[in-house]
Amino acid sequence: MTQSTNYGQSWLTRPFTERSTQIFLAVLLGAVALVTFLNLTMPEDSALHVSTYTVTLMGKYLCYALLAVAVDLVWGYLGILSLGHGAFFALGGYAMGMYLMRQIGDRGVYGNPELPDFMVFLNWQELPWYWYGFDMAWFAFLMVLLAPGILAFIFGYLAFRSRVTGVYLSIITQALTFALMLAFFRNEMGFGGNNGLTDFMDILGFDLRTDGARLGLFVASGIALAIGYLICRAIVGSKLGRVSVACRDAEARTRFIGYRVERIQLFVFVVSAMLAGVAGALYVPQVGIINPSEFSPLFSIEVVVWVALGGRATLYGAVIGALIVNYAKTVFTGVMPDAWLFALGALFVLVTVFLPKGIAGLLAGLTQKKASTDKSVAGTAQEAGV
C-alpha cells in the first residue's frame, strides 16, 4: 500500500509486498479456486453447485475486469482517457477468433479445409495473406499481443509525439475505434463482416463445448487477470510509474524537468493495449463469437464508466467496477431489458457528479484515515481534472 517505503526493492518483487496487492491476489485466486472446486465436486442438485453456465459468465466478467485494469492504467496513472480501448480488446479477440476459425478445419458447413465458411460463402478462392500462420497456436497467441500492441504503438507514437492530449486524444481514440468498426463491418476485409467469426470448435485440441474446456478458460482468465494486475502494479510502483503520474498531473513540468514524456506515455499505452488484447482473446472462446460490435464506441466508453465507478488510479477499483456493472447488466437485461440503458446512463451521471473517487474512494474514506499516501495519488488525479 505504501509505495514510498519499499521503494528500494526490485520492481519485480515490490508488488508482492504491498498489502493491497496481497489482499487482491488472495481474494481473486481464492474465488477462482472456490468456484472451480464447487463446480467440480458438488453434485448438480446441490445448492452449492456452480453451473458451468455461471462459470463461463464469471470468466467473461474476469476478462472485462482485465480490460478495465488496462483502461485504469492509462486513465488513472497516465491521465489519458482512452475511448478506444474496445478496439484493442476486439483486435485481440479477432486474433484469437482467427486461430479458432482455422482450428475448425474441414468440419465447417462447406467442409473446406483451408477457408473458413464465410469465405467459401463469399466465393473467396484462397486464404488472404493476413490469415497465414493463424493455424499455429503460438503465432496466433503472439498476434493477440502484437496486433493491439502495434496499433497502439503507431497511434500513440503519432499522437504523443505531436502532444495531442486531453479531450482531443479522447475524441480521436473514439474516432479510431469507430473507423475500425466500420472497416470490420465490410465483407471485403476478410473478417466475416457483420457476422464476425463464430461456430468455434476446438482450442489447443480441447473441445470448446465441454465443461472442462470452459472451466479451464475461466481459470485462465483468473490467472490472466492476476498477472495483468501484477504487471500494472509493477509499472505503477516503479520509477516509470511515478513519472507517468507526474505526466498526468503536470505534463509540461515533467517535460521541462527533462523526462521524455512521450516515450513514457507510449510505453504505458502499448502495455495497456496488449493487456486489453489478452482480455479480448480470452473473452472470445468463452462467448463463442467475435463481431464488429465490440469495436463500437459505446462499448469502449462503457469500460471507462466501470473504472469510474470502481475508482480511478487504484487498479483494484477497476476490477470491482467491472464486476459490479456487468453483474448488474446481466441481472437488468434479464429482468427488464428496457431499463438497462436508463440504469447505465444514470450510473454515468451519478458516479461523475456524486462519486468522483468511485467505490474505492468510498471504501478508503470509510476504513482508514492514516494511509495518506495512496489517497493523495487518487486525490491529485481528481484535482487535476484529467
Add this chain to the structure above:
Amino acid sequence: MSIIRSLRLLLTACLLALMALPAQADDAQAKSLLKQLADAPNAKKGAVISDIASSGDERARQWLEAFADGKLAQNEETGDFVIVLENRGRNWTVADALSGEEIGEVSRRDLDSIRVNNALRRELDGILSVIDLTVQDPEKRLTAARELRGSVDETLIERITALMEAEANSDVKAALTEAIAIYKVDALGDLDAVAQLSGSLNIDARAALTNAARSDNAELAAAAQTALDQIEQKLKLNNAAKTLYFGISLGSVLVLAAIGLAITFGVMGVINMAHGELIMLGAYTTWGMQQLLPGQPGLALILSIPAGFMVAALAGVAIERTVIQHLKGRPLETLLATFGISLILQQLVRTVISPLNRTVVTPEWMSGSIMINEALSLTLNRLYIIGFALVVFAGLMLIMRKTRLGLEVRAVTQNRAMARSMGIKATRVDIMTFALGSGVAGLAGVALSQITNVGPNLGQNYIIDSFMVVVFGGVGNLWGTLVAGLSLGTINQLLEPWAGAVLAKILVLVFIILFIQKRPRGLFPQKGRAAEG
C-alpha cells in the same frame, strides 16, 4: 388515304390551333366536332379526326383513343357522346365524353357506336403518337417532344418535321430538332444531323452516335466520334458539378450538426456527448408537429423550426443546470456524464415513442428536383438544407459578433474572473450559451428529419462526425467549423466513387486522425491568450 393529304390537313390544323391558342375549345364546339365525326361517312371521317386532333382540346386524345378502340358511342335518346368503359353484358358502363365523369350503366341498345375501320385506325395511330405535340400547354408539348427522341421512325418523320417547322416555342422546337436528328443519324447516316447532336446529353442521342461511330462510312464515323468526345467532355463537367453539389449538401448537413457543438464545445469548452440526442429531439419535434397538424406537413415543418429550437434549448438548459455546472473544469468527467444523459434520452425515446423509425413527411414544395440539364438535376430538399445551414450559420455569426450576448459569451470564455468583476453574470451567460448551442442542435434535427430516418439512433450517427468537424476546423472558431464541414463533405463525396461509401468514411476519419497529429489545434487555431485557457 394518302399521307400527303393527312399531312396537309394536319399542318393547316396545327397552324390554326397555334393561332387560336387563347380560345379554349368549349363544350359546344367539342360536341359539334364529335357530332361531325359520328355523322360523317367513313371517307370523310379522316378530315374530322384531324380537326379534333388540332382543336387543341385537352380531351382530344381521350376521344380519339376511344374511337380507335371502337368505344366512342352516342346515346340514341339524349344525343350525348359517351366513352364505353365496360362493354360486357347487356348494360354497359359509360363515361360522359365531355366531362369525363362516369355516369353509370346504359343499355347496350341505346348506344350507337361510331364505327371505325382499318384505314382510319392507321391514321389514328399516326395522329395519336404526335397528338401531345399539338396541345396548347407548352410544358406538355416539351415533355412529349422529349419522349419522342429515339422513337421516331419513317412513318412519323414527316409529321414531326412539319410540326417542328410550325413550332413556336424554342425549347420544344429544339427537342423536336434533336429527335429528328437522332432519327437521321440512326437511319440515314446524315452528317449534318451528327453535327446537330454534338453536345447533346440525351442518352438516345449518344446511342445513335455510338452506332454511327462504328459504321463503315469513315467520314460519318469520324464525325460521330468527334461529337461523342464533346459529349463526353460535357458529361464529365456535369458529373463534377454533381459531385460538388452532393459534397456541399453533405457538408452543409455536417455543418448544421456541428455548429451547435462549435458553440458548446468550441466556445464554452463543454464536452457535450448528448449533442446528438439534442439533434434527435429536434427531429422528433418535427415529427410531433406533423402529428399535431395532419395534412399540413409544410406548415408543421415551418412551425417546427422555432419549436425544435425551443425543445432542444430547454433540454440543454436542464442538462446544464443539473449536471454540467457541477463538473466545471473537469472536461473528461463532463464527457462521461453527458454520455450517460445521451443514453437516457435515447432510451426515453425508445420507451415513450417507439424503437422504430418514425416517418416525417416531406412537404410538396421541398420534394422533387430542379433539372439543370439532362445529366444534372439538383434535389430540392438538399438545396433547402444547404440554404438553411447557411442561414443558421449567418444567424449565429450575427449573435456572436453583434449582440450583447455574444460579447458577454466571448468575454466569459476568455477570462471568466475578469468578466465577472466587470459585472457580467457568468452563470447566466453559461446558461444562455448552452441553450443557444443546444437550440441550434434542435434546428439541425428539424433539417435532418427531411433527409434521414428519424429514430432513436439518429443522434449517435452524427455525434462523432460533429466532433470531428469541430476539432478539424479548430475549436472556438465558427468559420473553421463551416470550412471543415463543407470540405469534409466534399472530400467524402470525391472519395466515394472509387472507394465506396463506407471506405470513404473510414478514409476521412483516418485523414482527420492524422491531420490532428500534424495540427493539434485544427485548421484555424485560436491565437492569443484565449487559446491557452
